[in-house]
Amino acid sequence: MNTIAHELNDRLEGSTAYRLLSDFGKRFYFPKGIVAQSAEAKQKAHRFNATVGMATKGPVPMYLKGIKDLVPGIEEQEIFPYAPTPGVPELRKLWRSEMDRKNPSLKGKNTSLPLVTSGLTHGISVVSDLFLDEGDSIVVPDMFWGNYRLIFEGRNKAKILSFPFFNDEGGLHVSALKDTLESVEGDTVALILNFPNNPTGYSPTEREADQIVAVLKSLADEGKKVLCITDDAYFGLFYEKGTCTESLFARLADLHENIFAVKVDGATKEEFAWGFRIGFITYAGHGMSGDQYEALEKKTMGAIRSSISNSSKIAQSLLLRGMKEPGYLDQKQEAFSILEARYRKVRELVGRFPSDAPLQPLPFNSGYFMTFVYKGNSEKLRLHLLDKYGVGTISIQEKYLRIAYSSVEIENLEELYQTILKAAGEVL
Amino acid sequence: MNTIAHELNDRLEGSTAYRLLSDFGKRFYFPKGIVAQSAEAKQKAHRFNATVGMATKGPVPMYLKGIKDLVPGIEEQEIFPYAPTPGVPELRKLWRSEMDRKNPSLKGKNTSLPLVTSGLTHGISVVSDLFLDEGDSIVVPDMFWGNYRLIFEGRNKAKILSFPFFNDEGGLHVSALKDTLESVEGDTVALILNFPNNPTGYSPTEREADQIVAVLKSLADEGKKVLCITDDAYFGLFYEKGTCTESLFARLADLHENIFAVKVDGATKEEFAWGFRIGFITYAGHGMSGDQYEALEKKTMGAIRSSISNSSKIAQSLLLRGMKEPGYLDQKQEAFSILEARYRKVRELVGRFPSDAPLQPLPFNSGYFMTFVYKGNSEKLRLHLLDKYGVGTISIQEKYLRIAYSSVEIENLEELYQTILKAAGEVL
Known part of the structure; x- marks a missing residue:
């Protein structure tokens, strides 16, 4: 195994996140190559920076004037250069603080900074690479977004284990979820929950959310290591009283040392920017140290680097500007x-x-x-x-x-x- | 195996491309799900289109005004909606015709349309998924972009087999390339060539290009199925007379029925748009039919869909506008x-x-x-x-x-x- 991967694994050892990593997740790392050396130079190369594979003219990137003229509202620097592998730092911080605003019970809880991905699909795909091995089960409601099959089964050769989403009373079938989770053999279990759900448009009531959390907690109490991915693509569009208006991620973030929560969300629907391709991955595990989050972030950066290098700079810049507008x-x-x-x-x-x-x-x-x-x-x-x-x-x-x-x-x-x-x- | 994948394999059977597909490539397909049904509706739903997961207001997508105001030069429709999985059709056609302009000997040769990826890395990663199995060798010069290791070895568990890039005379070490290709056991061989090369900044002379082509042809003559990926990231920046100013892809496109050529290129460097994340994959195989290109395109779309869904719409729109400018x-x-x-x-x-x-x-x-x-x-x-x-x-x-x-x-x-x-x- 690569020595950097080995070192990251050492730092993660003992955490639930580490126990849940796939073979891919275990062997992945962020190389000390061009990108890492360029990042170092960005801090220190005050005289000349001859590291990065860009063409510049003075302090700004070269560009085609015909393109820049169409986007007069932001600077060249916000449009043309590469973005950092894990995303524009200011956007990552803003997205995290917005998460607190949208999920008041998350405030003060320990999480990673969100890492920027090229849309939610990419976020889910990266998480699937890092945490699902061939043959692993992932528990999914029987009403699910079709791309899950292509990602989890097609790409990672995991098995989708589905449960009936609704019970006969027209509510969430929490006991079916429980039974299905309990049917998974071994000492780990993975699930993905997508609320508001695609395709049904259903989100749990407060009471149902409590029940889901209780199910996961009881599994964790029994010693199972639980990976819970929340796909919050449509977050915020809650139209009825009594619906749980927080992401389950907020509840799971520090619930139990055996639960590792991963939030995948994005600007796609929340900010009405489908074609921007900006998503985020945020991690939370009870008792995870800052150093462990950092090690996991490096592994995630390796998965990002090897799949897309980095996400759209212009989209991140526009999003950041839009979210900082007084009228936002x-x-x-x-x-x-x-x-x-x-x-x-x-x-x-x-x-x-x-x-x-x-x-x-x-x-x-x-x-x-x-x-x-x-x-x-x-x-x-x-x-x-x-x-x-x-x-x-x-x-x-x-x-x-x-x-x-x-x-x-x-x-x-x-x-x-x-x-x-x-x-x-x-x-x- | 999925029935659509099976059907695509049937259509591809007999082609060199088919022989070269990885297990991933063989089992991949583009589902007849939401995206395919939405594409159908786009053609036919003249009354109401309630297919796609976007929020619209009249004929245009909803958006945050604070963002649109920064990009007055193009329409909402060019900024916010999803782009099609394989890219904006007009951009794909324009990129292909530009390819002819830049590589005159490609004119009239049969290739696929370029498929849009989220940058060159994503293009290489998709090709690696589709064509490299665990344990496969891929021949690479010993001077190569570090991300190749993370993609080919880290992600796909293939083995990089390197050869000395330069000979003692300061030219390309074509005989080392030949020996290394010949050392690969089995009836297939894969290589990736990146000219202008990162990190050395070297491109072959006309004579060296002829020699490389001759090496690949002799392998093909012996019955080897050859996958040659050309990573043309820095294409066009040729500063010396006598340098080969065409992509090897142009030479390989219809050279031999046992050679399958894959061109990965993009706007990143060629159009000075690093942070746009727009790359392209183009296929060419001697004797491949339109139907076979289409089948391979569907598999590629599955790999794109399951990794990133689709590429940035605003970047594709700006690029298209920029390339159509009279001053381009x-x-x-x-x-x-x-x-x-x-x-x-x-x-x-x-x-x-x-x-x-x-x-x-x-x-x-x-x-x-x-x-x-x-x-x-x-x-x-x-x-x-x-x-x-x-x-x-x-x-x-x-x-x-x-x-x-x-x-x-x-x-x-x-x-x-x-x-x-x-x-x-x-x-x-």
């Missing part, structure tokens, strides 16, 4: 209100569906989506909606139909839902 | 001239080094860098330069010192090189 929170609130109004309208519309309609909504209370269970073949329904009505929806497992009401104007929702109901009858 | 080629030429002048100055300066100096330059004729061989310990020299003189350089294998003259003004080069020479004497 108002702008977010305005966007939230529009989505919330669409949500209320959708609730009203599906509330009017006949009780024997061939389409019945799954529980939803948050995010971008809601999902119907269809009595017929939902792929046929999707094609029919597309071909006959010019209406685009997503079919899942030939049984479910996902509607992204986030991308339809409120005044069109009634026609949309009536069309879907009508088409559902035609295809049956 | 003039702007590039201007930047080239500045770098060329620095190169000439560096040549002059190292030409004046005493023949018994403890630092001797390796051959260089292109790119951003030149590299010294040092008689002492180059890591000590690097630290000395940094601490005593505030001069940042890169040490490699404690033997070499890389100088990025691309990032030092021409009027400072004399002082830089004198300082380096002086420090080299002090550390010995």
Whole structure:
């Protein structure tokens, strides 16, 4: 094994995070190569810096004027150079302090600084590389984002172990989660929870969140090492009272020495910047030292470096500027209100569906989506909606139909839902 | 195996590309999930499109005004939405036609369309996933970019098999390349060539390029299936007459049915946009059909989707706009001239080094860098330069010192090189 990897492992030893690392995670490191030497030079090379593979003109990077002219609002230095491997420091700190604002119970708890990834997918993929070995199980609700399969199973050859997301009462099936976690053999267990959920648009109630936390704690009490990844892509879009409005990460961060929590989130949905490709990975483990967080950060930087080198500088700069604007929170609130109004309208519309309609909504209370269970073949329904009505929806497992009401104007929702109901009858 | 992967393999069967796929490459596919269904809806959903996980307001994405105001030169649609998995179609076509302009002998040869990746590293990493299995050898010159080790060996557990880059006459060591390729057992062989080379700044002469091509052809004639990756990161920065100014990809594209050529390049250096994170993968194999390119493209899209989902939209939009500007080629030429002048100055300066100096330059004729061989310990020299003189350089294998003259003004080069020479004497 590489000597730097070995040294990082020594620093991590004894932590739950270390016990959970995959073979990839154990052997990974951040080399003392060009990037590390350039970072050192950035601090010390006050005379000439001939380290980095960029072309500069005086203190600024060279660039094509035709591009710079389109972005007059920020400096060349914010657009063209490489960003540091783990992200722009100021953005990382701001994202962490925003995390406290959004999750008051996280305040004062020990976590790593967020590391910037090229979007949430990249964040999940990096975490999967670092923590999942071939054949490992990862527990996932049976309603999940399809890319999980390609990442966990396709890329890392882990096995998705799913549990029914909803119970018969239309709530979260916490006991199924518990049973499934307990069915995993060995002394470690991994799970990923995505709230608000894609595709259903469901988030746990406060009570359900308590129950999930209790399940994980009891596993930890029994001596299991628990890796809990929270995929908080749609965080913040909570529309109902009684919904848990904090990330489970905040609850798990210092819950138990046998629990290691990983938060993957990003600007993609939270800041309405889908094409920016800016995500974050944040780690938290009860009793983890600063030195251990740093060692894990170095391993993560190795995974980032070897997959994408670093994330978009211009996107990080624009995001940072946008989040520091005085009007930032108002702008977010305005966007939230529009989505919330669409949500209320959708609730009203599906509330009017006949009780024997061939389409019945799954529980939803948050995010971008809601999902119907269809009595017929939902792929046929999707094609029919597309071909006959010019209406685009997503079919899942030939049984479910996902509607992204986030991308339809409120005044069109009634026609949309009536069309879907009508088409559902035609295809049956 | 997944049925879509199976179907793609059937389409590829018989091609050299198929024979070269790794286990990962064989099992990968692009799912008929959300992204594929959304792409279909984009064509057909003329009434409502409720497929994609974005929030829109009328026809445009929602966004934070504070961010948009900084980028007045392009439309919301060019900034905030997701880009397609393989990249913005117009940019892919433009990049391909630019490839013909830069490599006249490529014109009319059959290749895939370039697929957009999140920078060159991501391109190399995706190709490594698709074509290198654990234990496979990949032939690399002994002077190589350090990240190759982290990608090929760290990530994919392949083995780097290196050969001496230079012969005693100060030219490319083509016979060592040949011997090393021939030493690889089995019926396939993989290599990566990076010209202009990082760290040495060397590109082959026309004659050497002919020799490399002849070596690969003779291997192919003997029945070996050859994967040749050209890492063209620094393409175009050729400063001497007699240097081969085309990518080897152009020569290999249709050379032999047993040769499969993969070009990885990008905007990073070619368009002076390091922090944009836009790279490209382009495939070429003699006799490959359009259907086979498409099947391979789908597999590549699966690798992209599962690692980063898609690449930066704003970066692709800015790049496209910049490249379509009337002044584009003039702007590039201007930047080239500045770098060329620095190169000439560096040549002059190292030409004046005493023949018994403890630092001797390796051959260089292109790119951003030149590299010294040092008689002492180059890591000590690097630290000395940094601490005593505030001069940042890169040490490699404690033997070499890389100088990025691309990032030092021409009027400072004399002082830089004198300082380096002086420090080299002090550390010995």
